[in-house]
Amino acid sequence: MKTFYGTALSNPLMLGTAQYPSPAILEQAFRESGAGVATVSLRRESGAGQTFWNMIRELGVLILPNTAGCHTVKEAVTTAHMAREVFETRWIKLELIGHTDSLQPDVFQLVEAARILTEDGFQVFPYTTDDLIVGERLLEAGCEVLMPWGAPIGSGRGLNNEYALRAMRAEFSDIPLVVDAGIGLPSHAAHAMELGYDAVLLNTAVARAGDPVLMSKAMAQATLAGQLAHQADPIEARDMAEPSTPVVGKAFLS
Amino acid sequence: MKIVINGETCDVRAETLSELLEECGFSGRVATAVNENFVPSSLRIAHKLAEGDRVEVVAPMQGG
Numbered sequence: 001m002k003t004f005y006g007t008a009l010s011n012p013l014m015l016g017t018a019q020y021p022s023p024a025i026l027e028q029a030f031r032e033s034g035a036g037v038a039t040v041s042l043r044r045e046s047g048a049g050q051t052f053w054n055m056i057r058e059l060g061v062l063i064l065p066n067t068a069g070c071h072t073v074k075e076a077v078t079t080a081h082m083a084r085e086v087f088e089t090r091w092i093k094l095e096l097i098g099h100t101d102s103l104q105p106d107v108f109q110l111v112e113a114a115r116i117l118t119e120d121g122f123q124v125f126p127y128t129t130d131d132l133i134v135g136e137r138l139l140e141a142g143c144e145v146l147m148p149w150g151a152p153i154g155s156g157r158g159l160n161n162e163y164a165l166r167a168m169r170a171e172f173s174d175i176p177l178v179v180d181a182g183i184g185l186p187s188h189a190a191h192a193m194e195l196g197y198d199a200v201l202l203n204t205a206v207a208r209a210g211d212p213v214l215m216s217k218a219m220a221q222a223t224l225a226g227q228l229a230h231q232a233d234p235i236e237a238r239d240m241a242e243p244s245t246p247v248v249g250k251a252f253l254s
Numbered sequence: 255m256k257i258v259i260n261g262e263t264c265d266v267r268a269e270t271l272s273e274l275l276e277e278c279g280f281s282g283r284v285a286t287a288v289n290e291n292f293v294p295s296s297l298r299i300a301h302k303l304a305e306g307d308r309v310e311v312v313a314p315m316q317g318g
Contacts, residue, residue, distance in 0.1 A: 016318030026316075041317025042285065044260040049313025050282040056314065066317045074290070081292040082285030082312055153318070203318035 002176040002198050004145055005091070005123040007062065009199060011036040013189075013223045014064065014178065015216065016203020023055055025212050030059050033216035037062045039093055039201065042083055053086075064125060066093040071106070073113045080117050092117060093125045093147070093180075093201075103153045103181075107134040111141050118142030127180050130164035132171050139175065146172060147180035147201065150192065154204040156184025159191055169196045186215075186222030193226025194234065258308045272298040274309065284313050 001008055015035035020026035030038065038061045043049075056063065065083035070076040073096070080092045096113055098106025105128055114124045118141060126138050130148040138146060148168055151157035159165055160182065169177060179192035180201040189200045200223055209215035257266050259278060268274035271286060271293055286293045287310040293301050303309075 016316075018316040018318045020316075039317050041315045042312040043315035045280055045284050045311045045313035049284070049315060052316065053283050053314040068317055078287055078290065078292045081294075082287065085294060086283050086285045086312070086314060 002174075004125075004176055004199075009036040009062075010034070011220065011223075012193065012199040012227055013037075013220050014039065014180075014199055014201035015206060015219075016201070017056065018203055019207035020212055023052070026207075027055060027059065028213045029206055029216035030061060032213050033206075033220035035061060035216070035220065037064050037199075037201075039064045039066050039203065040087065041066050041068050042079060042086060062091070063087050063089055064091050064093050065089065066127075067095045069097065070095060071097050073109045073116065076109075076113045077116050077120075080113075080122060081120070084122065090121060090123045091125065092122050093127060095127045105129055105149070107131065110134075111137045114138055114143050115141040125178070130161055130168055132164075132167060135168060135172060139172070145176045145178065147178040149181045150179045150188065151182025151184075153181040155182055156205055157182050158184055158188035159195075162191075162195070165192070165195055165197070183219075186218045189219050190222040190226035190229070193223055194229050196230050199223075255303065255305050257303060258306070260309070260311055269302060270299060271301040271303060271309070274303060275311065278311075280311050282313070284311050286311055 011034045013035040014037040016039045065087045067076040067079045070079055076096050096106045096110045098104050110126055114126050117124050124143045125145050125147055126143050127147050128134055135146050151160040176198045178199045178201050179197050183189050183200055183202040184205050192200050206212050206216045257264055266277055268277045289308050
């Protein structure tokens with residue numbers, strides 16, 4: 001099993017902590033799903049930060065702070081440094097947003113920030129597109145994990161470009177890959193895992209579901225099902241039918 | 255001295271960053287930046303503030 005900078009995940013579901021109806025529901029979603037990683041952020045302190053921190057710590061999951069909302073290398077690097085101090089982890093989910101409507105990563109700045117942060121001792125989880133060459137550049141910059149998008153953040157569209165995600169899996173066979181963003185349904189999560197991805201990262205699909213706790217369980221089970229299916233070496237699809245019941249020995253009745 | 259803290263201008267007595275945090279009631283787990291540069295917690299005591307400095311104080315928050 002691949003590890004994330006030397007850490008094996010107990011559960012291939014990475015779950016965001018934003019947008020839940022209440023902290024209690026957030027907590028329950030983590031407990032019911034068994035998600036192995038929680039993504040978190042940093043925002044201006046308004047009094048709620050310490051309570052949130054205590055709750056997250058008690059979940060006993062790995063913490064992956066993000067640089068959400070950063071549009072420049074400097075902003076992202078500074079945010080990463082603040083996150084490392086506050087959350088006491090070298091892990092950083094590096095987001096460098098390039099487009100306001102699609103929240104598409106600015107991959108040019110992403111590579112630059114990844115290089116700086118790696119040199120500063122961070123273990124970078126880059127939120128990237130499904131572009132192979134960008135993936136190569138990120139690895140050259142020191143990343144040991146890639147997190148291509150399935151679809152734009154919060155869109156729930158699933159895997160927009162299965163071909164590209166397959167190509168990434170084939171090209172970077174030894175690298176832990178995570179589909180980050182765009183997952184809307186458990187079938188999307190299962191699909192990503194069936195392609196051989198090592199984890200999925202999602203937030204909105206669970207937090208904004210009518211019953212987030214139930215959906216977190218559905219996502220966890222689908223993720224696991226997809227992982228098992230990949231390990232089980234699925235059959236190839238074919239155009240024509242092939243009888244599964246033996247033809248030989250059928251009684252002559254007509 | 256006037257300092258901009260998390261986007262709001264405040265008149266403060268504090269001369270260093272650690273004094274500022276205490277004066278404004280920030281406690282617990284926070285990280286700081288002054289004029290868009292990260293200031294580690296270990297350097298807050300020695301970090302002298304100047305008129306018009308922009309200070310950011312951030313804390314853990316929900317994120318995706």
